[in-house]
Amino acid sequence: MTVSKEPKRTDISTEEKIKEAARVVFFKKGFAATRTRDIAEEAGINLALLNYYFRSKAKLFEIIMIETLTRFVNSIQTVVNEENTTLEEKLVKIASRYIDLLLEESEIPTFLVTEIRSNPAGLKAKFPMGQTIINSVFFKQYQEAHKQGKIVERHPIHFMMNLIGLIVFPFIAKPMLLEVSGVPTSEFNKAMEERKKLIPIWLKVMMEAK
Amino acid sequence: MTVSKEPKRTDISTEEKIKEAARVVFFKKGFAATRTRDIAEEAGINLALLNYYFRSKAKLFEIIMIETLTRFVNSIQTVVNEENTTLEEKLVKIASRYIDLLLEESEIPTFLVTEIRSNPAGLKAKFPMGQTIINSVFFKQYQEAHKQGKIVERHPIHFMMNLIGLIVFPFIAKPMLLEVSGVPTSEFNKAMEERKKLIPIWLKVMMEAK
DNA sequence: GTCTATAGGGGGATAGAC
DNA sequence: GTCTATCCCCCTATAGAC
Structure with a gap:
């Protein structure tokens, strides 16, 4: 055999x-x-x-799209609503899970970005998740930290973009980065592993900085 | 009239x-x-x-592609090689210039990302800019800060991705973000203006954090 | 369920009049 | 330089045999 x-x-x-x-x-x-x-x-x-x-091609595509979005959201859904972990602990888990997912399938972010660009309205129609985030334990803990003065008062849009961006952007920039810098994939992956620990630390000091 | x-x-x-x-x-x-x-x-x-x-369509596209890349690179080319400004001052200028450029044309990053995905090799062929970055005054100042122990020893890939990502990612995520959160464009733009000041501060504390 | 053959339409490109 | 008309290839989708 x-x-x-x-x-x-x-x-x-x-x-x-x-x-x-x-x-x-x-x-x-x-x-x-x-x-x-x-x-x-x-x-x-x-x-x-x-x-x-x-x-049809379109039908097949829609299935892939929905499955991918679901996987992307579900990978942190449970974490985000845990009652018995702190905000910091959640950040560690979120970074770790997303990076693991993206190390397996790096193309997901660019795929989602480009296809949502062609049809932004379709996203909301099939994935009404706006309230899900705001109602999450995660987000409430974030707001609580504000009230207690632990972190600087700032529009939550910054925090969300920094969190997602620090995790996801490297995978979006990967083709460009590897081509331009000549860094091999193995080295890139190693750096992404490092980021699991770094991102929560970074986010903490960013939230405190003024 | x-x-x-x-x-x-x-x-x-x-x-x-x-x-x-x-x-x-x-x-x-x-x-x-x-x-x-x-x-x-x-x-x-x-x-x-x-x-x-x-x-042909392809020829026309290539012209647009090259012009866009050139604009994207040139917008900070001069800053990056200034001899008489500090690293911190350069960060302020880079963030400010890029955000101004992207506030005018938000679609540039997603455009570049998707098209480079389809043809990564074409990038290097027409834009051999790998050495340009490494030889820049900006990059040398960054390495000098390392030696002096001002910032934590870390693969430069992190710094580059954080710098570019913090600036560019919001514009990539914009369609998704606005659709999901319902934040209006005016509010988004205001947040981007804030980031001109925030990003250099954030990068500083990120580099120092361990 | 899986194949071959082909219909049908869309889109890039050009010929040729003005 | 600018237009109308048209060619022709490529790609999706289906008909129909096995």
Whole structure:
């Protein structure tokens, strides 16, 4: 029995094979630049099967989009509503979980950013999560810290953008950075591991700085 | 004489009209999703003229891409090589200039990110700027601060990503953020103005934190 | 369920009149 | 330089055999 590095997985259904291939190609090229032929080839199936299982390119895309968004949000959903951890502890968990997720699939942020740009309204329609954040334990703890004067009074938009940005931006800039600087992926990944510890520290001093 | 909010500019050449329209549409939709017909309509000209002036969609795109990259890099080129300003003073100028540029054209970062994703190699080919950064006065001052123990020893990749990310990420996340949170553009812009002062302060305490 | 063949439409590009 | 009309390829989607 031969063991190949990328074994042909015959154990998964055709439908799942197509979805996996769609993720790969959509993540890399975006919706518009992706041809259904690319997906079929990547999946190792006939083009007609794509329409047989998913009716259209758009339908298939929507499924991938929703699954990706769900994964992105769910990865921290539980953390954000924990009652028995401090704000600092939550920051550590959030940074750690997101970075782990993105080390596995670095393309997610750019994929989401570009596709939401093409259709911002669709996001709210299918993902009404605005209130979820504001009502979270996490956010209440943040506001509580304000009241107690532990952190400087500032529009919460800054905190949210800094938190997400410090975690996510490196993965968005990755292609540019590696190309320009010549830093290898291994070194990049190592730096991202370091950031799990650094980001919570940074956020703390940023919130206190004035 | 009527004064409209968006006056029809008859003072600029057809060629320039097409380029302006191309910027608008490419920035909003990206190369793949853009139809030459969209550009023609946006420019208020006939489709054939686009090919008359620029031969092809790809050629036109390349021009816009190079001009945008140049603008993005040039906006801080001079600052970065000033001999008679400190590192801190440079941070203030860089944050201020970039944010001003992005307040005018918020779509630039997402445009660059998505298009470089589709063709990372093209970046280095046409923009060999790797050494430019490392040889800059800015970068040397940063390394000097290390030696003097003013800031914590850390891979420069962190500093670069934090600097660029804190400035640029909000503009990348803007469509998502506004949609989800309901914050109006005016409030967003106000926060960005605040960041001109905040980012240099934050970077300072981040570099010192351990 | 999976294939081959092909319909059908959209979009980039050009020919040629003015 | 600018227009109208049109070509032609490519890509999505489906019909229909197996």
